[in-house]
Amino acid sequence: MNTKSKRILTISVETGKTMLINGAETYRVEDTVKRMTENRLHLPVNVFVIPTGIIVSVDFENETVTKLYRVTPKGIDLEIIDRANTFAREFSASDMSLDDAEALLANFKTPPIFSNRARYFFGGMAGGFFVFLFGGTRLEFLISYFASSLTLFTWDHLSKLELNFFIKNIFGGLSLSLLSFLGIFLATLFGYHPDYNMVIIGPLMTLVPGVSLTNGIRDLISGELLAGSAKIMEALFIAIALAFGVGMVLQLILGHI
Known part of the structure; x- marks a missing residue:
């Protein structure tokens, strides 16, 4: 050539x-x-x-x-x-x-990079508003907002450790549930009793691989059976890792209440 x-x-x-x-x-x-x-x-x-x-x-x-x-x-x-x-x-x-x-x-290849402050602020908003979508209260929104922001902060630091995606998502599930329960504990000190299910759903949704799953399905529909199956399996394993991390914290904390 x-x-x-x-x-x-x-x-x-x-x-x-x-x-x-x-x-x-x-x-x-x-x-x-x-x-x-x-x-x-x-x-x-x-x-x-x-x-x-x-x-x-x-x-x-x-x-x-x-x-x-x-x-x-x-x-x-x-x-x-x-x-x-x-x-x-x-x-x-x-x-x-x-x-x-x-x-x-x-x-x-090098688009504008948003500051961490902006990412954490709007990431918290994205996670927090899922609480309202599932019928949560303003207090649960507030706790979920801060938990979502801190989850993104933790995720950035996990990304620097170069862990494989499964272990990384297990730690992601652990961190988001721990942060959520920390917010719930602080709320109980003031006499409030938010629903932990509502609080956890916000930061969890910031890590759920929705786009990867959608792309995998679109590849399958387009006839890309190998690539589509690989992406769907990746999304499935990410979901399993997140559930494993959250489940460990729920078992640890709720099992002692």
Whole structure:
């Protein structure tokens, strides 16, 4: 392959890798890489994507070029996925120069980063309002709000330890339930008796893998049976780990009341 073709292939695959790393569906990644490469190289391209890798094969001047890229997902960032989608459409539908494309590619990989203060504040709001959704009181909302904020704070520190996802989510379940019961204990000192079920549901919902489960189902519907099954199993094991962590605290505390 000549230098220009290699650059086009690299730009296409890097876009797909960025999407996959940040939680995009595998069928979307396949379509993006295939569309970007074919529209610029005007050659048939085969793309195979699983949650941890991308394989691209191009027939170029009687020579088949196949490349394998290992991918390590790091979470879900819908902002980056949206930017990558927008970039892919512009790259495919225009005569954008490769220099401009490489500059834009580097730009959308680093979106604006919100401060921890803002993340904890709105994360607490997200968890707290689930209490109202399930019919909780204002006091339970307040306790759940602070428990959710502190759960995100704890989660950030757990992420730095590079634990595997199962152990990490067990500790996440432990921390959110302990923080919830701490808030309940403080409330009882002032004569209030909030429902621990209502309080725990808020911080728990901030860690439930809802987007991963949805993406897995969408992959299955799109015919990506391997990738869809893998994502659903990952979401299932995360849910089991969270339930295990919360269950240990409930058994420990409620068993002694």
